[in-house]
Amino acid sequence: MNVICVKDFSFTYPQGNTIIRSLSFDLEKGEMMLLCGKNGCGKSTLLRSLKKEVAPKGKREGTIEINGSSQILFQDCDKNIIFRSAFEDLIFPACNSGMPEETILQKADEVLELFGISHLRDRDTATLSGGEKQILSLASLFMLSPDLLLLDEPLAQLDEQAKAAFLQKLKPVQQAGTAIIIAEHNTDALLEQAQKVLIFSESGNEVFTKEDLAQARAFPDFPDYICLEQKLTLSVKDFTKQEAVENLNAIKPRLTITPIARNLPEGNTVLSGEQLTFSYPQKQVLSSLSFSLKAGEIAFLNGANGAGKTTLLELLCGFHQAKTGQVRLSSGQHLGYLAQNPVYSFLQDSLQKDCSFLLRQNRLEQNKTEALFARYPLFEDLKALLPKNPLDFSGGELAKAAIFKLLLIDRTILLLDEPEKHLDRDSMEEFSCLIKDLAAGGISFIIVSHSPDFMYRTAHTVWQLEGGSITTYRPQDYFPAQCQTSLYQAIAATELPLFAVQEAEVTPHG
Amino acid sequence: MKNNNYNKKSIYGCSFAEANLTGKKHTKTMKKLHFTALHPGAFLIYFTELLITCFYSEIAGLAVIFVFLFAFSLLQKKARMILWALPLALFMLVLNPIFYHGGQTVLFTLWDFNFTWEAIENGIYSALLILCTMLAFSMLGTGLGEERFLYIFGRFFPKTALMVSMIFKHFDLLGKSYTQTKNMAKMNGIYDNDKSLWQKLKTNSVIFEAFTGAALEGSIDTALSLSAKGYYSKKKTRITSYRFHVSDFVFIAVTTTIFVFVFFKPLYICLPATAVLFLIPILLGRSEERK
Numbered sequence: 014m015n016v017i018c019v020k021d022f023s024f025t026y027p028q029g030n031t032i033i034r035s036l037s038f039d040l041e042k043g044e045m046m047l048l049c050g051k052n053g054c055g056k057s058t059l060l061r062s063l064k065k066e067v068a069p070k071g072k073r074e075g076t077i078e079i080n081g082s083s084q085i086l087f088q089d090c091d092k093n094i095i096f097r098s099a100f101e102d103l104i105f106p107a108c109n110s111g112m113p114e115e116t117i118l119q120k121a122d123e124v125l126e127l128f129g130i131s132h133l134r135d136r137d138t139a140t141l142s143g144g145e146k147q148i149l150s151l152a153s154l155f156m157l158s159p160d161l162l163l164l165d166e167p168l169a170q171l172d173e174q175a176k177a178a179f180l181q182k183l184k185p186v187q188q189a190g191t192a193i194i195i196a197e198h199n200t201d202a203l204l205e206q207a208q209k210v211l212i213f214s215e216s217g218n219e220v221f222t223k224e225d226l227a228q229a230r231a232f233p234d235f236p237d238y239i240c241l242e243q244k245l246t247l248s249v250k251d252f253t254k255q256e257a258v259e260n261l262n263a264i265k266p267r268l269t270i271t272p273i274a275r276n277l278p279e280g281n282t283v284l285s286g287e288q289l290t291f292s293y294p295q296k297q298v299l300s301s302l303s304f305s306l307k308a309g310e311i312a313f314l315n316g317a318n319g320a321g322k323t324t325l326l327e328l329l330c331g332f333h334q335a336k337t338g339q340v341r342l343s344s345g346q347h348l349g350y351l352a353q354n355p356v357y358s359f360l361q362d363s364l365q366k367d368c369s370f371l372l373r374q375n376r377l378e379q380n381k382t383e384a385l386f387a388r389y390p391l392f393e394d395l396k397a398l399l400p401k402n403p404l405d406f407s408g409g410e411l412a413k414a415a416i417f418k419l420l421l422i423d424r425t426i427l428l429l430d431e432p433e434k435h436l437d438r439d440s441m442e443e444f445s446c447l448i449k450d451l452a453a454g455g456i457s458f459i460i461v462s463h464s465p466d467f468m469y470r471t472a473h474t475v476w477q478l479e480g481g482s483i484t485t486y487r488p489q490d491y492f493p494a495q496c497q498t499s500l501y502q503a504i505a506a507t508e509l510p511l512f513a514v515q516e517a518e519v520t521p522h523g
Numbered sequence: 524m525k526n527n528n529y530n531k532k533s534i535y536g537c538s539f540a541e542a543n544l545t546g547k548k549h550t551k552t553m554k555k556l557h558f559t560a561l562h563p564g565a566f567l568i569y570f571t572e573l574l575i576t577c578f579y580s581e582i583a584g585l586a587v588i589f590v591f592l593f594a595f596s597l598l599q600k601k602a603r604m605i606l607w608a609l610p611l612a613l614f615m616l617v618l619n620p621i622f623y624h625g626g627q628t629v630l631f632t633l634w635d636f637n638f639t640w641e642a643i644e645n646g647i648y649s650a651l652l653i654l655c656t657m658l659a660f661s662m663l664g665t666g667l668g669e670e671r672f673l674y675i676f677g678r679f680f681p682k683t684a685l686m687v688s689m690i691f692k693h694f695d696l697l698g699k700s701y702t703q704t705k706n707m708a709k710m711n712g713i714y715d716n717d718k719s720l721w722q723k724l725k726t727n728s729v730i731f732e733a734f735t736g737a738a739l740e741g742s743i744d745t746a747l748s749l750s751a752k753g754y755y756s757k758k759k760t761r762i763t764s765y766r767f768h769v770s771d772f773v774f775i776a777v778t779t780t781i782f783v784f785v786f787f788k789p790l791y792i793c794l795p796a797t798a799v800l801f802l803i804p805i806l807l808g809r810s811e812e813r814k
């Protein structure tokens with residue numbers, strides 16, 4: 014029996030933009046469907062439309078039939094949390110479903126253990142990190158066995174352990190008959206388990222089965238990265254560096270690929286920290302942490318959920334005061350910060366107004382926006398969004414807009430907290446190119462990210478934050494147990510091909 | 524609606540109930556008695572005893588109570604709370620001798636009014652009583668905690684308790700988003716070039732507007748999330764997380780026994796009893812810190 018059956022579904026927002034056009038698909042028990050598509054293509058809208066209680070306002074046509082119960086995970090981790098007590102939040106859906114008390118308690122223990130978050134049980138949700146919130150909400154969904162599970166980018170903020178736990182949990186849930194729909198840019202791991210893939214594209218939305226995927230290249234609009242991942246996950250398990258390079262070349266025909274040696278730039282130290290110690294009332298976060306960042310260096314800050322990555326960035330920005338130790342910023346350097354939830358950096362009701370307000374306050378010329386649009390393909394979609402309210406943006410669009418704003422105000426050191434988490438694959442590559450272009454012009458980066466793919470493509474150095482202090486690696490030496498897949502090994506092995514922007518004549522930024 | 528149990532589970536992890544239900548290794552918690560190990564009801568009974576002692580005690584007893592409660596608030600770093608009650612206490616201390624002139628022991632006479640020792644004593648008593656009541660309630664807050672308070676409250680007013688719980692969370696969220704917005708504005712150089720007061724006010728109003736907008740949006744999200752998680756469903760499970768355990772009974776028995784001695788007339792019995800009764804929060808607080 015079909016768990017869900019959608020026929021000719023269309024959705025139009027009150028503003029008049031039709032975001033989903035005559036979409037039809039059905040899913041049987043235990044089937045999984047992956048939603049792929051560019052930022053702002055309607056993935057979240059579709060997921061929310063499928064859950065009656067949270068359906069977005071707008072005009073809908075066609076029919077949606079759902080047999081059984083459903084649960085949804087929102088993209089924004091703050092949206093999923095209701096209570097202050099983590100445990101209360103965990104069991105809330107289960108209690109509402111009328112599950113017996115004994116079962117709830119037993120399941121809660123199981124789920125907490127599986128996701129490795131038993132230590133979060135008694136925590137106040139206000140003190141949880143973004144990733145911890147996301148695991149908690151995910152765990153609370155697995156307390157129940159709904160007939161349909163709707164997940165909006167569940168992997169975006171998870172560390173590797175939590176990702177593995179999630180994937181491990183997904184199989185038995187599927188076998189128990191739960192149909193799953195997942196919107197996710199990080200498709201590597203999920204593609205193997207998915208029976209169907211729904212691809213949103215400009216020419217129309219199509220649902221593909223596994224058989225279709227095998228001949229994927231036959232479809233003109235088929236995103237290239239699906240083909241690559243298809244090849245990687247379904248056929249080639251062990252492939253050589255050469256093959257990896259070829260595959261990577263194949264996925265990005267728009268950009269020329271020039272091998273760049275992964276050498277650290279030989280610049281002056283622009284930002285350094287010595288023996289930094291910091292603790293929250295209940296928790297020691299940083300203990301005698303030292304680091305130094307050179308001009309033009311791209312450093313990736315890695316670490317488990319709740320390790321203190323965001324805290325370190327906020328400390329550097331001066332939002333917190335270190336208990337001991339010192340942060341040194343070279344003269345003439347200015348810090349720019351992209352927060353994990355970029356929504357707080359928007360102050361006006363349209364992006365256009367917001368940008369001009371920002372430029373006016375910083376006494377900069379108003380035509381700077383045009384220059385940025387011309388230079389980086391990442392911001393192409395933003396032009397159409399200029400008159401819209403940032404609060405209505407999709408996750409990926411919001412991230413792009415926040416990055417755009419950050420580049421408007423000439424900062425020389427950029428601290429980015431999970432900037433790529435909601436970006437689609439194409440945007441992520443364009444973003445990676447942008448970072449490298451800026452770094453070549455002397456801008457330094459500290460980037461927090463949970464995407465090894467993004468890290469291996471972009472990083473000069475990798476900082477592992479563990480136990481409150483930092484260990485520095487070169488990317489080619491950095492192999493935590495979770496990143497041992499062949500793709501990453503191949504990418505990181507030697508002088509990997511980093512993508513460079515095609516227009517070689519771009520002048521260095523700043 | 525009537526059966527919801529949203530606020531029943533909160534500190535379940537620390538209570539004895541868990542150790543019994545799941546058979547987990549909580550032996551450490553079991554050996555040591557601390558605030559969170561107590562059933563909220565047991566704590567409330569104990570607190571009622573404390574309050575009765577406060578109101579029953581003579582001036583000497585109150586002095587002892589004050590010393591212990593103040594020591595507790597110092598140890599919990601909440602001594603600043605006393606500043607709230609201090610003006611009122613001082614007021615009583617001064618006003619009593621001025622307006623009350625009865626009593627046997629006349630100390631001195633001024634403008635035909637007798638200033639008596641009894642009036643001053645009364646003033647001291649009222650001031651101490653105010654301070655002690657204030658400190659005791661502050662101790663109740665520390666010992667019970669927000670979640671356990673809501674547990675008791677929620678037994679009688681489940682709907683309101685849920686709302687209160689969400690309001691608490693929302694205040695957190697409000698504060699957080701205000702700091703975030705302001706911090707981001709600073710980082711983005713929004714403040715840098717504001718010279719005049721008018722300009723500063725204008726910028727601040729922009730920031731305030733943005734932050735309230737985001738906060739409103741946040742409250743809509745919470746409502747959506749509530750309904751997505753099935754809050755409006757009819758059949759719900761109640762989790763009776765706090766259970767009376769032997770330790771709770773022992774605690775009540777011991778405290779009540781001591782409490783009885785407070786009513787003995789001789790000072791050498793009632794004063795030590797009062798002291799021991801008010802020493803308990805200090806001990807509980809200390810053992811919680813060590814945990």
